[in-house]
Amino acid sequence: MASGLPVITSPYGVNRELVEEGKTGFHAAAEQQWLDAIRTLAGDPALAGSMGTAGRLKCESQFTLQ
Numbered sequence: 001m002a003s004g005l006p007v008i009t010s011p012y013g014v015n016r017e018l019v020e021e022g023k024t025g026f027h028a029a030a031e032q033q034w035l036d037a038i039r040t041l042a043g044d045p046a047l048a049g050s051m052g053t054a055g056r057l058k059c060e061s062q063f064t065l066q
Contacts, residue, residue: 001059004055005048006055007019008027008028009026010027015027023054025055
């Protein structure tokens with residue numbers, strides 16, 4: 001997310017808190033969910049761009065290098 005790219009993560013642990021489903025990325029537990037998320041992002045560059053931007057903004061507002 002800090003790189004300005006949308007993410008696909010497993011829906012466990014801290015990933016559930018960090019990644020906002022459909023806004024900064026997708027959660028995928030099963031193989032088909034991973035494939036669907038990849039296809040969605042690959043097929044919709046505008047969505048991928050907006051998710052990447054939202055993820056970057058979240059990182060900038062909630063985290064620091066320190």
